[in-house]
Amino acid sequence: MKFAKIAQKLALWSGSPKTFLGAITLICLWGLSGPIFHFNDTWQLIINTSTTIITFLMVFLIQNTQNRDTDILHLKVDELLRVTKEAQNAMLGLEALDLKELEKLRKHYRSLGEGLTIDLDGTVVQEKGQQNLKNC
Known part of the structure; x- marks a missing residue:
């Protein structure tokens, strides 16, 4: 200190x-x-x-x-x-992930920014211009 x-x-x-x-x-x-x-x-x-x-x-x-x-x-x-x-x-726990896991998560969020919403398990929830495909 x-x-x-x-x-x-x-x-x-x-x-x-x-x-x-x-x-x-x-x-x-x-x-x-x-x-x-x-x-x-x-x-x-x-x-x-x-x-x-x-x-x-x-x-x-x-x-x-x-x-x-x-x-x-x-x-x-x-x-x-x-x-x-x-x-x-x-x-909140991203610090514990290795580089491969972080890159996978980065790709996930990049795809969100392109108008494609994906659940963390990889299933498509909503595409740009379409209704929500998953019940919330």
């Missing part, structure tokens, strides 16, 4: 306009210092090493905040599914 709180605060800080402006300022100062250091290898190594370390650490920070945001989004959608009478409550 401590890491999540720290990661969230760092993500907010690193994504702020002030931090971005600070980074641009540092890069400009580094660039302007080039003639002073005669653009030598150490001068170049400073920016290369700094940006590599920052990028490496930011990958973990971004992944943590992305995972958190995804979890929050899933919970919100799950709650909407739960309270909607017409929703398929079976959708």
Whole structure:
């Protein structure tokens, strides 16, 4: 939990306009210092090493905040599914499905979008422009 709180605060800080402006300022100062250091290898190594370390650490920070945001989004959608009478409550457990099962479900919903309604067991319930074929 401590890491999540720290990661969230760092993500907010690193994504702020002030931090971005600070980074641009540092890069400009580094660039302007080039003639002073005669653009030598150490001068170049400073920016290369700094940006590599920052990028490496930011990958973990971004992944943590992305995972958190995804979890929050899933919970919100799950709650909407739960309270909607017409929703398929079976959708609440999609995380447990493997890729083949998800692709099958994706095809099912793609066909719904094309005007063909299919029951979860695969039987056609309603076709575009026709009356409901199944008694509800």
